[in-house]
Amino acid sequence: MAVEKKIRELQEKRSKILLGGGVQAIEKQKAMGKRTARERIMALLDKNSFNEYDLFVEHDARDFDMENKSLPSDGVIIGSGTIYGAPVAVFAQDFTVAGGSLGLMHSRKITKIMDHALKMRMPLIGINDSGGARIQEGVNSLAGYGEIFFRNTISSGVIPQISVILGPCAGGAVYSPALTDFVFVVDNISKMFITGPEVIKTVLGEEISMEELGGARVHSEVTGNAHFFAKSEDECFGQIKRLISFIPRNNSLRAKVSETHEPLNEYHLDKIVPDDPTLPYDVRDVIMAIVDKSDFFEIMEHYARNIVIGFGRMGGRTTGFVANQPLEMAGVLDVDSSDKAARFIRYCDAFNIPIITLVDLPGYLPGIDQEHAGVIRHGAKVLYAYSEATVPKLTVILRKAYGGGYIAMSSRHLRADFVFAWPTAEIAVMGPEGAANIIFRKEIMSSDDPDKTRKQKVEEYKAKFANPYVAASRGYIDAVIEPSETRRFLLHAMQVSENKTVTLPDKKHGLPPF
Ligand code: HXC
Secondary structure, eight states: OHHHHHHHHHHHHHHHHHTTTOHHHHHHHHHTTOOOHHHHHHHHSOTTOOEEEOTTOOOOOOTTTGGGOOOGGGGEEEEEEEETTEEEEEEEEOTTTGGGOBOHHHHHHHHHHHHHHHHHTOOEEEEEEEOSBOGGGTHHHHHHHHHHHHHHHHHTTTSOEEEEEEEEEEGGGGHHHHHSSEEEEETTTOEEESSOHHHHHHHHOOOOOHHHHHBHHIIIIISOOOSEEESSHHHHHHHHHHHHHHSOSSTTSOOOOOOOOOOOTTOOHHHHSOSSTTSOOOHHHHHHHHSGGGOOEEESTTSSTTEEEEEEEETTEEEEEEEEOTTTGGGOBOHHHHHHHHHHHHHHHHTTOOEEEEEEEOOBOOSHHHHHHTHHHHHHHHHHHHHHOOSOEEEEEEEEEEHHHHHHTTOGGGTOSEEEEOTTOEEESSOHHHHHHHHTHHHHHHSSSHHHHHHHHHHHHHHHHSSSHHHHHTTSSSEEOOGGGHHHHHHHHHHHGGGOOOOOOOOSOOOOOO
């Protein structure tokens, strides 16, 4: 009987704590279109898989009348569960308890689950919904953030770290998501900024809403801080699960291999690239024509759209795709697209995911804005990331591969393992028009009909260089292939590269152009 009583006592204690900040606070949370912290975890993980730890943890703050306040679970839920059967560690801040603010014990719970995730080599998913440092706990809150940032950094490249912004993530708190691999945001719910609207009004006298300052759209389209944008929490959880299905649990494993499926019949590689080299096309159609089931999971879809990145499967194996997008600014590399691509290449390399690069670009974007925004430094990140990557690197040149763009986009010279080119490929120092204007300038200027001569010279240049055969004759590309042969060549190259082994010189670490 005594045992039954104790069990009942436990159940009662639990139920009280499970109410979080209470009915009113939960109603307020729901009115904003938000689930509670535990509901979010349940929606994300496999059914009945969640095990919660530290339910009974409470704060021990004493100032500002805190000793008389109970903050259930200290405003954060931690535990582990599974997604598609694979273990994951989770924390979710509970906004109904003191606005999910982070005090000492709250931070200790987070760092405990972070340490656990690292030790067990499993992904960590953090759901952020918090007013930031708990003001009443002063420097203890700041210490807590520091401990989190340190662990984010040390775990980087060892376990996947995923941040989900489902409410405010204000002040220095933003730096934890910024240090993680993938950030998910939801329209009208996510708010992320260093200094809020009130501070901006006081300091700068400017009125701005939280949404305009750091809403989901801003971070998906403008800042590049977010990798996935969703319209609802449910859609967001679906995206997280999909991501988990593509990536390995840690850096010593490979992603799970699925069954091979052919791409859908509706994509025909021979028909996607237009005859006229000045016309655009959607490079995602090329990816869809190559990957299993035509199933491509795009990352940072709304940011720097001149480059496309994401995961697909080739013969059941997770593969990272990096592709210039001719639909957007002719697919040039600029400051933002370089950043986007370089980080993704490093992600793939850290987690044993082969990279397929599809090339069609006129080069780096010229202009004073780009030069002053640091296109040299940011552009160098792409060269660095490809050169350093030791995972299998397969490249297909679809059309233009000019100048620095040719070198940067996983060329042989940066140690691509296989480089294929379509017969439509144009591999040259620059586009035929620009090239002819420079090298034949005197002849064009002194001609009776400069326009006619220019056209002739452009054609001459095109015939000589705007093709893949010069590069093929030097062995810079391995095969000129018909577009319809692409999947077959890539699948074979993937198979051949399975045990690729490369050793880089010993060093503490390199100095990428951050
Ligand atoms: C303690 C906090 C809190 C905080 C919110 N609350 N933020 N308590 N410390 N940082 C409490 C509120 O007092 C309130 O308690 C409850 O949470 C809900 O908050 P509301 O203001 O009623 O909610 P809402 O109107 O939705 O506004 C949410 C908000 C606002 C925009 C996040 O609360 C806010 O501006 N908070 C302060 C944000 C901030 O400046 N944080 C410090 C950033 S500096 P009751 O008891 O009334 O329910 C920082 C430094 C970290 O984080 C540095 C790390 C390097």
